[in-house]
Amino acid sequence: MSDSTAADSSVRLEREGGIAFITLDRPASRNSLDLAMGLALRDAVRALQAEPPRAVVLRSSGAHFMVGGDVRRFDALLQDSQQECAEEIGCLIDAVHEAVAGLTRLPCPVIGLVAGSAAGFGMSLAIACDILVAADDARFVFAYSAIGTTPDGGASWHLSRRVGLQRALAIALLNPQIDAAQAKDIGLVAEVVPVAQLQDSGLAMARRLADGPAAAQAGIKRLLRSGLNSDFAGALDAEKASFLAMSATADFGEGVRAFCERRPARWQGR
Structure with missing residues (x-):
């Protein structure tokens, strides 16, 4: 497994075969989000967009997934200047919004693994994943209005x-x-x-997906996500176009032959 980010980064990006692992790595602060972590998360997703894997696992180190933004940092900024606070928060939101949008646009499935607390942006990030697996000790708290603010990280879109x-x-x-x-x-x-x-279950799911028909999985993700914003006629048109595109892939031919021959398919990822 190779690490593509600095050893002291608050977000680690690693790859193993066709699977990429994004690990939130500020366990001493329960993975609370600060600007450095937001930028590191953005950069990790940019790297995956440049070289997409077959599956992504988003996880955390320590006992908690993420307890939300670093509120003590917000408090310190407010003591200095309202303008400085707004500027830093604006930079942070720009970074994490790019990261969340990038995760949803990746062609491969993104699996989120949540243990302990997922609060505030931690909950927003978790529910942006395509498939979310929770440990039995997980707990989710929206938390934004508890500090007198509104959600970020795509939560207003994903939650409902x-x-x-x-x-x-x-x-x-x-x-x-x-x-x-x-x-x-x-x-x-x-x-x-x-x-x-939790980790073994997530890895098993990621391996199953990474070994699957990549083009079909990308098409399914694209259709289901875009279908949330399209009318029925548009969804039918998109399904037809996608099915015709899939019918030209090697994996479609293999899948059809494997079904007819009553054997497991040997997916080629194209």
Whole structure:
């Protein structure tokens, strides 16, 4: 496994075969988000866009996924200057918004692994992943209104699409602590596993996806995400165009032959 970022970075990017791992790595601060971490996350996603893997695993070191923004840093900035605070927060939001948008645009699946607390931007980042797996000790808190502000990181777009508008408003306005079982019940996460099995479960899922038909997976991700914003006729047109494009791939021919021959497909990734 090779590390493509500096050893002391708050975000580590590593690759193993066709799988890329983004690790949030400020465990002493429970992975709270500061400007350096936001820029490191942006740079990691830029690297994946330049050389896309077959699957991405977004995870954290330490006991917590991410407890949100570094509020103590915000407080220190406010003591100095409202303008300086606004400028730094603006730079931070620009960085993390580029990162979140980049993750959603990657052609490969992005798996999020959440243990411990995912609060504020930590929750926003988690629900931006394509598939979210939670440890049984995970807990989600929206948290933005608790410090008198509104969400960032795409949460205003993703949350209602995962859980529905009324439930999203209740989560955002009342800030309940949502445990892993509740998160699965309401559709916030896809799967819950024991905390000791979280990394192995995520790796097994990533390997399964990395070994799959890459073009078809990219097409599925694109269709489902774009379908949230299209009318039905537009979705049908997009499905036809995508199916015709897939029919020209080597993997489609292999998949058809494997089905007819009653054997596992040997995907070539093209």
